[in-house]
Amino acid sequence: MVKVIIAGAAGRMGQRIAHMVESHSGLQYGAAFEAAGHPEIGRDAGELALGRKNGVIIKEGLESVIEQGDVIIDFTFHQATMEFARIAAKHNKAMVIGTTGLTAENLAELKELAANFPCVQAPNMSVCVNVLFQLVKKTAAILGDDYDIEIIEAHHNKKKDAPSGTALKLGEMAAEGVGRNLAEVAVLERSGIIGERKPNEIGIQTIRAADIVGEHTVYFAGPGERIELSHRAHSRDHFAKGAATAAAWVADKDNGIYSMFDVLGLNDL
Ligand SMILES: NC(=O)c1ccc[n+]([C@@H]2O[C@H](COP(=O)([O-])OP(=O)(O)OC[C@H]3O[C@@H](n4cnc5c(N)ncnc54)[C@H](O)[C@@H]3O)[C@@H](O)[C@H]2O)c1
Numbered sequence: 001m002v003k004v005i006i007a008g009a010a011g012r013m014g015q016r017i018a019h020m021v022e023s024h025s026g027l028q029y030g031a032a033f034e035a036a037g038h039p040e041i042g043r044d045a046g047e048l049a050l051g052r053k054n055g056v057i058i059k060e061g062l063e064s065v066i067e068q069g070d071v072i073i074d075f076t077f078h079q080a081t082m083e084f085a086r087i088a089a090k091h092n093k094a095m096v097i098g099t100t101g102l103t104a105e106n107l108a109e110l111k112e113l114a115a116n117f118p119c120v121q122a123p124n125m126s127v128c129v130n131v132l133f134q135l136v137k138k139t140a141a142i143l144g145d146d147y148d149i150e151i152i153e154a155h156h157n158k159k160k161d162a163p164s165g166t167a168l169k170l171g172e173m174a175a176e177g178v179g180r181n182l183a184e185v186a187v188l189e190r191s192g193i194i195g196e197r198k199p200n201e202i203g204i205q206t207i208r209a210a211d212i213v214g215e216h217t218v219y220f221a222g223p224g225e226r227i228e229l230s231h232r233a234h235s236r237d238h239f240a241k242g243a244a245t246a247a248a249w250v251a252d253k254d255n256g257i258y259s260m261f262d263v264l265g266l267n268d269l
């Protein structure tokens with residue numbers, strides 16, 4: 001049985017991950033922790049997330065629970081994630097990182113740290129979104145340079161990072177498909193007299209509203225017609241289920257960075 005430590009256990013994702021860990025036959029809810037000063041510290045994590053006590057008390061900080069689990073599942077905030085990755089590297093504990101908003105510097109440091117622990121890192125852990133990533137790359141490769149690529153994402157009004165990690169990954173996959181570097185062609189905002197659209201741009205636009213769980217559409221628009229590839233999340237459960245699947249998968253892997261393509265066997269599509 002793989003024992004899981006849930007970071008940010010009182011958060012929106014932390015609570016849904018508790019359900020998916022409890023219902024996974026190979027996982028056990030080992031420990032839970034929250035940020036210093038969080039009002040749920042000291043509370044039974046099961047009572048909070050599952051509606052029944054499970055004896056896992058929400059503690060303060062990762063160091064206080066690091067020996068109580070085998071895999072840390074982290075859906076928190078990018079600076080906290082990096083702090084946890086440094087601790088995981090020190091203790092050789094596996095990690096599943098779903099937190100988005102990691103900078104290029106964060107990702108470079110994570111890659112170095114992962115020489116000391118096995119780590120699955122992905123901006124979206126849903127099966128359908130990971131299939132969509134591959135479909136977008138294939139579609140971009142088939143249609144080529146004659147089609148304008150634009151991405152729109154919509155999320156709830158509590159989300160802190162923009163564009164979403166998923167939208168950025170969709171942009172990367174589309175860019176790969178047409179042989180471009182997203183960092184060179186991404187357009188994240190348009191306002192004023194901006195002139196005509198450059199043919200190689202990949203636009204990514206953001207909507208934040210109410211309780212939208214997560215929606216992404218990629219446009220491939222040519223003269224007189226377009227394809228729209230969309231994913232709409234109905235709940236957070238498919239992200240949480242993906243995180244649980246990744247935790248069970250990564251527990252016995254060699255040190256290094258893995259993606260959900262590795263976990264789901266989607267690399268060779
Ligand atoms: N990869 C995916 O599939 C996926 C899916 C959904 C959300 N996310 C990402 O997960 C992250 C969290 O999303 P959310 O909606 O659950 O946010 P949230 O704000 O509801 O939860 C985050 C939790 O982390 C806790 N936290 C912050 N700093 C901490 C620290 N230093 N130590 C311990 N706990 C800390 C907060 O107190 C909070 O409870 C975001 O980056 C989001 O984009 C990823």
Ligand SMILES: O=C(O)C1=N[C@H](C(=O)O)CCC1
Binds near residue numbers: 100156163214
């Ligand atoms: O609710 C969020 O926050 C989500 N974040 C991820 C992202 O930024 O792509 C995945 C979808 C939900």
